[in-house]
Amino acid sequence: MTEYVFTPAPIPSLAVEGEQPRFPIRRVYCVGRNYAEHAREMGHNPDREPPFFFSKPADAVVPASGDVPYPSLTKELHYEVELVVAIGKGGKDIAPEDALEHVWGYTVGVDLTRRDLQTQAKKAGRPWDLAKGFDASAPTYPLLPVSRVGHPAEGAIWLKVNGEEQQHGDLNQQIWPVPEVISYLSQAVELKPGDLIYTGTPAGVGEIKPGDVVTGGIHNLGTFSFTMV
Numbered sequence: 001m002t003e004y005v006f007t008p009a010p011i012p013s014l015a016v017e018g019e020q021p022r023f024p025i026r027r028v029y030c031v032g033r034n035y036a037e038h039a040r041e042m043g044h045n046p047d048r049e050p051p052f053f054f055s056k057p058a059d060a061v062v063p064a065s066g067d068v069p070y071p072s073l074t075k076e077l078h079y080e081v082e083l084v085v086a087i088g089k090g091g092k093d094i095a096p097e098d099a100l101e102h103v104w105g106y107t108v109g110v111d112l113t114r115r116d117l118q119t120q121a122k123k124a125g126r127p128w129d130l131a132k133g134f135d136a137s138a139p140t141y142p143l144l145p146v147s148r149v150g151h152p153a154e155g156a157i158w159l160k161v162n163g164e165e166q167q168h169g170d171l172n173q174q175i176w177p178v179p180e181v182i183s184y185l186s187q188a189v190e191l192k193p194g195d196l197i198y199t200g201t202p203a204g205v206g207e208i209k210p211g212d213v214v215t216g217g218i219h220n221l222g223t224f225s226f227t228m229v
């Protein structure tokens with residue numbers, strides 16, 4: 001047994017829908033732009049340049065239910081609803097045709113973004129870390145194993161604020177489908193069991209304020225609802 005100078009923080013984890021054991025989270029990766037309409041609304045040309053990635057801390061993942069705290073240091077908090085891939089088998093330099101064997105399951109999550117800080121960081125050529133990786137920045141629905149949901153490659157992905165639809169897309173609109181996302185990421189880092197990948201958001205991102213009720217989902221995966229407080 002390793003001894004520590006104080007008791008370590010618990011291992012971050014995500015619930016598995018309807019089951020007792022939880023999925024232990026190792027790392028959280030996010031795809032920057034993966035739907036053409038969203039790339040356009042952010043002022044970019046969605047040609048098939050290779051996907052790029054950023055990270056959030058593993059303990060930024062919180063349940064997409066109940067209350068989610070509105071973060072400090074922002075006046076422009078944005079929602080981004082995303083398909084989340086959970087890695088169950090590690091590897092590096094994974095070929096696209098082998099990539100789905102590495103997936104444990106899927107769910108839907110929100111990549112909360114301090115858009116004002118991100119805009120400043122982009123202008124100044126600074127990192128996005130604190131625009132993207134703040135506390136509770138990844139409210140996420142419980143995971144669903146591949147044995148129950150297969151590998152969703154199409155189906156509606158949507159988000160509403162206070163009952164009004166803001167984002168609506170289809171998984172089949174992803175510029176880089178899940179096998180290619182896994183393949184690219186595994187060239188940059190060795191993937192290991194417990195890694196989560198947020199695969200990008202469709203068009204319609206926008207602001208949420210304290211008190212707003214955020215609901216969303218992906219066809220066949222589930223529907224979440226939480227309140228910003």
Ligand code: MN
Binds near residue numbers: 032082111198200201
């Ligand atoms: Mn995102």
